[in-house]
Amino acid sequence: xxxxxxxxxxxxxxxxxxxxxxxxxxxxxxxxxxxxxxxxxxxxxxxxxxxxxxxxxxxxxxxxxxxxxxxxxxxxxxxxxxxxxxxxxxxxxxxxxxxxxxxxxxxxxxxxxxxxxxxxxxxxxxxxxxxxxxxxxxxxxxxxxxxxxxxxxxxxxxxxxxxxxxxxxxxxxxxxxxxxxxxxxxxxxxxxxxxxxxxxxxxxxxxxxxxxxxxxxxxxxxxxxxxxxxxxxxxxxxxxxxxxxxxxxxxxxxxxxxxxxxxxxxxxxxxxxxxxxxxxxxxxxxxxxxxxxxxxxxxxxxxxxxxxxxxxxxxxxxxxxxxxxxxxxxxxxxxxxxxxxxxxxxxxxxxxxxxxxxxxxxxxxxxxxxxxxxxxxxxxxxxxxxxxxxxxxxxxxxxxxxxxxxxxxxxxxxxxx
Amino acid sequence: xxxxxxxxxxxxxxxxxxxxxxxxxxxxxxxxxxxxxxxxxxxxxxxxxxxxxxxxxxxxxxxxxxxxxxxxxxxxxxxxxxxxxxxxxxxxxxxxxxxxxxxxxxxxxxxxxxxxxxxxxxxxxxxxxxxxxxxxxxxxxxxxxxxxxxxxxxxxxxxxxxxxxxxxxxxxxxxxxxxxxxxxxxxxxxxxxxxxxxxxxxxxxxxxxxxxxxxxxxxxxxxxxxxxxxxxxxxxxxxxxxx
Numbered sequence: 001x002x003x004x005x006x007x008x009x010x011x012x013x014x015x016x017x018x019x020x021x022x023x024x025x026x027x028x029x030x031x032x033x034x035x036x037x038x039x040x041x042x043x044x045x046x047x048x049x050x051x052x053x054x055x056x057x058x059x060x061x062x063x064x065x066x067x068x069x070x071x072x073x074x075x076x077x078x079x080x081x082x083x084x085x086x087x088x089x090x091x092x093x094x095x096x097x098x099x100x101x102x103x104x105x106x107x108x109x110x111x112x113x114x115x116x117x118x119x120x121x122x123x124x125x126x127x128x129x130x131x132x133x134x135x136x137x138x139x140x141x142x143x144x145x146x147x148x149x150x151x152x153x154x155x156x157x158x159x160x161x162x163x164x165x166x167x168x169x170x171x172x173x174x175x176x177x178x179x180x181x182x183x184x185x186x187x188x189x190x191x192x193x194x195x196x197x198x199x200x201x202x203x204x205x206x207x208x209x210x211x212x213x214x215x216x217x218x219x220x221x222x223x224x225x226x227x228x229x230x231x232x233x234x235x236x237x238x239x240x241x242x243x244x245x246x247x248x249x250x251x252x253x254x255x256x257x258x259x260x261x262x263x264x265x266x267x268x269x270x271x272x273x274x275x276x277x278x279x280x281x282x283x284x285x286x287x288x289x290x291x292x293x294x295x296x297x298x299x300x301x302x303x304x305x306x307x308x309x310x311x312x313x314x315x316x317x318x319x320x321x322x323x324x325x326x327x328x329x330x331x332x333x334x335x336x337x338x339x340x341x342x343x344x345x346x347x348x349x350x351x352x353x354x355x356x357x358x359x360x361x362x363x364x365x366x367x368x369x370x371x372x373x374x375x376x377x378x379x380x381x382x383x384x385x386x387x388x389x390x391x392x393x394x395x396x397x398x399x400x401x402x403x404x405x406x407x408x409x410x411x412x413x414x415x416x417x
Numbered sequence: 418x419x420x421x422x423x424x425x426x427x428x429x430x431x432x433x434x435x436x437x438x439x440x441x442x443x444x445x446x447x448x449x450x451x452x453x454x455x456x457x458x459x460x461x462x463x464x465x466x467x468x469x470x471x472x473x474x475x476x477x478x479x480x481x482x483x484x485x486x487x488x489x490x491x492x493x494x495x496x497x498x499x500x501x502x503x504x505x506x507x508x509x510x511x512x513x514x515x516x517x518x519x520x521x522x523x524x525x526x527x528x529x530x531x532x533x534x535x536x537x538x539x540x541x542x543x544x545x546x547x548x549x550x551x552x553x554x555x556x557x558x559x560x561x562x563x564x565x566x567x568x569x570x571x572x573x574x575x576x577x578x579x580x581x582x583x584x585x586x587x588x589x590x591x592x593x594x595x596x597x598x599x600x601x602x603x604x605x606x607x608x609x610x611x612x613x614x615x616x617x618x619x620x621x622x623x624x625x626x627x628x629x630x631x632x633x634x635x636x637x638x639x640x641x642x643x644x645x646x647x648x649x650x651x652x653x654x655x656x657x658x659x660x
Contacts, residue, residue: 311505311507313503316501316503316507317501317503317566319468319470320470320496320499320501320503321496321497321520321570321573322493322497322573323521323525324493327525331520331524336510339511413511
């Protein structure tokens with residue numbers, strides 16, 4: 001009477017193979033359709049054929065939804081993506097969309113893309129013209145920095161990466177000196193190397209700096225300086241001295257309330273008007289200061305969040321042990337508060353890195369800026385897609401690395417078990 | 418005998434609400450004083466005034482010869498001499514128990530690290546948690562945390578110890594281990610002011626009992642007299658409820 005009984009352990013022997021076959025069939029159909037443009041189930045009327053993978057897959061998933069089947073992988077599968085009819089439907093839909101979207105992306109990125117050649121005319125395929133990136137790669141990395149001097153940028157970054165790399169393997173005591181060197185000496189060394197003018201190095205004006213290296217330089221300096229300033233502002237905003245408190249509040253609210261693009265524009269165009277005649281501050285430095293102060297205001301609020309999250313007892317315990325304001329904050333409060341807000345700090349710093357392209361408003365070209373410039377080159381018109389996909393990938397890699405680092409840091413510093 | 422703590426006509430307000438009313442108190446070195454009273458009577462506030470975690474508005478508080486006032490420059494020095502143990506332990510969760518104990522001696526008293534660690538281990542042994550020295554506060558039980566907090570305060574080698582309801586946040590079976598440490602400390606000759614509801618402890622160690630209500634010291638008496646023959650009706654009522 002009950003021919004189609006509910007899938008259970010009794011009929012697992014017959015239902016499981018049928019179910020798996022049906023699901024496989026439906027995925028195969030979509031797969032073949034997507035990659036080879038061939039309709040396996042074309043013999044059905046077109047309306048049915050269109051929905052057939054969904055129907056097949058749905059029935060298949062129903063048949064294999066056997067509770068406590070005794071097969072571990074099947075139980076895990078059922079629990080996670082096949083727990084009821086609606087979830088089975090969503091699972092199928094997601095899989096189909098993924099399968100369907102792979103071929104066009106694959107075609108554009110690799111299969112139909114062009115890798116060889118030196119001009120736009122070499123790009124004959126329908127896909128991406130990576131020749132554009134290849135030809136302009138040097139400019140995307142170094143901007144207008146003279147080719148003959150680019151080893152200086154390479155050296156600067158090589159030193160940086162090797163110090164950071166080595167510092168992972170040395171003892172905690174040596175590590176301290178490495179970090180001090182990185183914070184207090186390296187930035188000036190690096191800048192001296194890149195800008196030149198001394199030690200027999202040819203001077204390269206900052207207007208020629210650009211590309212990804214400029215992205216790194218600006219991000220690194222802004223991160224380095226905005227962090228301590230942000231911490232001081234956060235402490236200042238909670239200070240019991242009204243003057244310091246109101247100055248901090250005023251500073252934070254002023255910088256937070258203005259768009260970065262306005263700040264950059266002001267720093268480059270308006271600010272020099274207020275300087276006395278004859279004084280000159282490099283445009284890059286002005287921009288750096290602007291970005292640093294702008295991000296410091298955000299950083300301050302993030303840090304303040306951490307300060308407020310700490311129980312009052314921590315302050316009282318520190319005070320009761322005879323610690324003054326600075327010892328209390330440096331030894332007790334900040335280590336805890338900063339640890340609490342690592343996600344927020346990472347957030348702010350990621351935003352900072354991704355804000356750097358805005359410096360195009362003052363004529364500085366980092367990676368995205370250089371791409372914007374290259375795509376308007378008459379010989380390379382129509383390459384915006386390739387350029388911005390490339391920029392997107394590069395930024396994503398940088399930001400993802402930062403995000404992973406912050407997560408590791410969070411784990412490493414966690415003392416709660 | 419000289420007085421190590423002197424309070425004269427101390428008044429304190431939270432906004433318009435007066436929490437301390439004309440408090441007079443004298444504590445001699447090595448004296449142990451237990452303060453009790455209903456909640457909201459101002460007893461915590463009183464001992465927090467002694468190391469100036471709270472500021473008083475009127476009267477004088479003199480600790481070890483130094484008057485605590487708005488312009489007291491060396492308030493940190495006074496605080497270093499006055500150890501405090503809190504209801505909520507307030508250990509530093511980002512540091513190990515040992516670091517909790519050595520931090521202030523190293524940075525405030527400028528003790529060399531090695532010496533500070535010796536002092537810390539000595540005090541941790543005294544409160545019997547030397548085997549937990551390298552753990553973090555979050556890994557310890559409440560009783561162990563409170564003992565660690567006592568050891569941390571002792572590492573500054575204070576002249577006075579203040580206890581602000583040290584056992585109120587503990588499970589019943591952990592109260593004893595903390596009280597034992599405090600009894601041991603009292604027998605060692607420490608000057609102590611303890612806010613607590615543990616009357617058994619009070620009977621054992623206190624020289625004087627102080628009963629507070631509504632911001633006033635209602636009764637101050639020798640311990641035996643206080644329990645056997647309380648003078649004010651308010652004290653009698655309180656004791657009948659608590660004993």
